[in-house]
Amino acid sequence: MESSGMVIPSAQEPSSTSTMSNTYPVSPVTYGAHDDGDAESQREGSPSEPIESHPVSESSPEPDAADDSYDGASAESDAEDEDAAADNSEYDANPYSRENSSSPHPGRGVKRMSSPQSETDLIRQNPDLYGLRRSGRARTTRNIADSSDSDSDVVAPRAKRRRKETSQQPSKASRSATVSSLSESDSDEYGGKSARASKARRRRLQQTASYEPSLNEVRFSTRTANKVSNYNEDDEEDEAMFEADPEDLAPSYWAESYAEDTRPAVDVVLNHRLKEGVDPKSQDLDRSDFEFCIKWQDKSHYHATWEPNEAMPNYRSTRRVDNYVRKVLNEDIRLQYDEDAPPEDREKWNLDRERDVEAIEDYKMVERVIGVRDGEDGSTEYLVKWKRLFYDSCTWEPEELVSEIAQREVDRFLDRTARQPWSDKNETTIATRKPFEPIHGGTPSFLQNGELKDFQIKGLNFLAFNWVRGRNVVLADEMGLGKTVQTVSFINWMRHVRRQQGPFIVIVPLSTMPAWADTFDHWTPDLNYVVYNGSEKARSVLRDYELMVDGNPKRPKFHVLLTTYEYAMNDSPFLGQFKWQFMAVDEAHRLKNRDSQLYTKLFEWKCQARLLITGTPIQNNLAELSALMDFLNPGLIDVDVDMDLNSELASQKLAELTDAIQPFMLRRTKSKVDFLMSNWNTTRTS
Numbered sequence: 001m002e003s004s005g006m007v008i009p010s011a012q013e014p015s016s017t018s019t020m021s022n023t024y025p026v027s028p029v030t031y032g033a034h035d036d037g038d039a040e041s042q043r044e045g046s047p048s049e050p051i052e053s054h055p056v057s058e059s060s061p062e063p064d065a066a067d068d069s070y071d072g073a074s075a076e077s078d079a080e081d082e083d084a085a086a087d088n089s090e091y092d093a094n095p096y097s098r099e100n101s102s103s104p105h106p107g108r109g110v111k112r113m114s115s116p117q118s119e120t121d122l123i124r125q126n127p128d129l130y131g132l133r134r135s136g137r138a139r140t141t142r143n144i145a146d147s148s149d150s151d152s153d154v155v156a157p158r159a160k161r162r163r164k165e166t167s168q169q170p171s172k173a174s175r176s177a178t179v180s181s182l183s184e185s186d187s188d189e190y191g192g193k194s195a196r197a198s199k200a201r202r203r204r205l206q207q208t209a210s211y212e213p214s215l216n217e218v219r220f221s222t223r224t225a226n227k228v229s230n231y232n233e234d235d236e237e238d239e240a241m242f243e244a245d246p247e248d249l250a251p252s253y254w255a256e257s258y259a260e261d262t263r264p265a266v267d268v269v270l271n272h273r274l275k276e277g278v279d280p281k282s283q284d285l286d287r288s289d290f291e292f293c294i295k296w297q298d299k300s301h302y303h304a305t306w307e308p309n310e311a312m313p314n315y316r317s318t319r320r321v322d323n324y325v326r327k328v329l330n331e332d333i334r335l336q337y338d339e340d341a342p343p344e345d346r347e348k349w350n351l352d353r354e355r356d357v358e359a360i361e362d363y364k365m366v367e368r369v370i371g372v373r374d375g376e377d378g379s380t381e382y383l384v385k386w387k388r389l390f391y392d393s394c395t396w397e398p399e400e401l402v403s404e405i406a407q408r409e410v411d412r413f414l415d416r417t418a419r420q421p422w423s424d425k426n427e428t429t430i431a432t433r434k435p436f437e438p439i440h441g442g443t444p445s446f447l448q449n450g451e452l453k454d455f456q457i458k459g460l461n462f463l464a465f466n467w468v469r470g471r472n473v474v475l476a477d478e479m480g481l482g483k484t485v486q487t488v489s490f491i492n493w494m495r496h497v498r499r500q501q502g503p504f505i506v507i508v509p510l511s512t513m514p515a516w517a518d519t520f521d522h523w524t525p526d527l528n529y530v531v532y533n534g535s536e537k538a539r540s541v542l543r544d545y546e547l548m549v550d551g552n553p554k555r556p557k558f559h560v561l562l563t564t565y566e567y568a569m570n571d572s573p574f575l576g577q578f579k580w581q582f583m584a585v586d587e588a589h590r591l592k593n594r595d596s597q598l599y600t601k602l603f604e605w606k607c608q609a610r611l612l613i614t615g616t617p618i619q620n621n622l623a624e625l626s627a628l629m630d631f632l633n634p635g636l637i638d639v640d641v642d643m644d645l646n647s648e649l650a651s652q653k654l655a656e657l658t659d660a661i662q663p664f665m666l667r668r669t670k671s672k673v674d675f676l677m678s679n680w681n682t683t684r685t686s
């Protein structure tokens, strides 16, 4: 048992919606498989209807080890047509669909990055559409908050100048974008002072994460971003906030008069409470009646302490406390005691505070132990990654403490260190792999906490069958049918049945990253996956501690690296050093342009097996289809991208093309698998 419960801070990415063209019939072509196929039968390439007149169709995915093809074809249902048409109308109706790039690379021709706020709006307003029509499954368990370090710097000496600089970057509001409806719904709901304070509260609390403007970093968390506040942060209009705190200034500022100040420095004020004995009904409360929960600079949230107001002279950077008092405490007092304060303001304020406090408790929980060293006094120290914080917030902590609060994570770390992934070379090499043996008899034991549906086991068999054959495929099930679950199952099949321990890489859009992490956590808790994201500093910590033994990419120490397109492209020189056993690309229609940077970079990586995952395998034209097919199996399928779709021969040619593609693509629709969402709940055991 190695990892669990990863938190997903991540990079904010450009919108993934694509520009539609009319070079191809509007209805997306679908390839699919009946879910009711005979377990032993297998049909190879039965012709289907022409692509332009009908969605193409389906086959039984039941594998047969003796055959070279896993599936056959037949016409997809009319229902599929309707789904497709509905999808397209959605597309056309959405303004973002035409404006934003399908390529995450910002520098390409007509393509451009959406503003982060637009991205946020798009996610929130169109959860299905974002990421090109993923399912409507709830993705609200984790949300995005920015990870800019400017939060904690805002009252620092050079804050004013910095702020001007950062205004050249994507706006701070943009960086604070969140997919949570909660985070945005209140913008107009409450006015006046409390609204401004509320806005400030929504800014993040996490401290001092270094910010990478180029990646426009954001954070996923298990809670809404607006639960995370930085009470030390300023309102835009509050210029006084930018005055330098002399205590924060660099030593050189004071030249000769400087003497080292060793007092502890306030990093963030996390909370406040009335001192013991103070009457809460008192009408003239002020800051002297309160204690403040202080997170100290260079220390984790775990070591935050309660300090009375009169203790502040003992500390540095207390301007942050002043700011907190002005912006949070005073507002809190006003809302609690002013009878004229609107009740809805008070209610919202209290809810926000509760959420903030909950979030802070998470920051005190050990998510992973990632390193060990001898401390200065010879005692052992562990490097701790804290829950919901990026890797650049890792801190070295004494062994006694970590053992006391997270012995399980210590054990997991030691276990990972002692048993590095090892793969069976006979299975790694395609020529020496054992024949395929389909999974029968229900959910395999290498999956935990749930039961796969029959059609998902067939999907798993489809992936496994083709892997054994050395063929790369597309999993194109309709949204919500469990493509993520099937892919995660397949990865664990490789590990447990074929003794392949990676490294595997899963490249996904930002919006689906939390769902991926949840799926790994839930179904394969024995698998060590690492979420590769965060600022340059965070990724540097990741590289130093989580990925390789002795810095050697030939000796990976993780099973799966989960990342986004942005990081994959940005860190391609590093990530391209690994010899990937398997690469899965989610929302893979992003690879429809073979000239895009994402396509060319991923294509260059050494990778033995590839899987494309998409609910909309073919959208516009044959060139896109050709690009996808060549990404998987270069040169294997000859797609005539210049085909005249109006010619007499078009139907026949398209039917032939359909046959050629069919073995490489599995698509089922909800109507075909008799899909009932409520079934999930009854089958899950936890």
Ligand SMILES: Nc1ncnc2c1ncn2[C@@H]1O[C@H](COP(=O)(O)OP(=O)(O)OP(=O)(O)O)[C@@H](O)[C@H]1O
Binding pocket: 133, 134, 135, 136, 137, 450, 451, 452, 453, 456, 477, 478, 479, 480, 481, 482, 483, 484, 485, 486, 512, 515, 615, 679, 680, 681, 683, 684
């Ligand atoms: N066998 C199962 N048992 C319980 N829950 C399941 C099962 N299969 C899928 N789910 C749940 O259904 C939801 C959708 O699954 P998943 O995300 O894997 O689908 P998907 O095809 O990848 O969807 P999308 O195209 O929207 O990404 C998830 O919440 C997942 O946990």
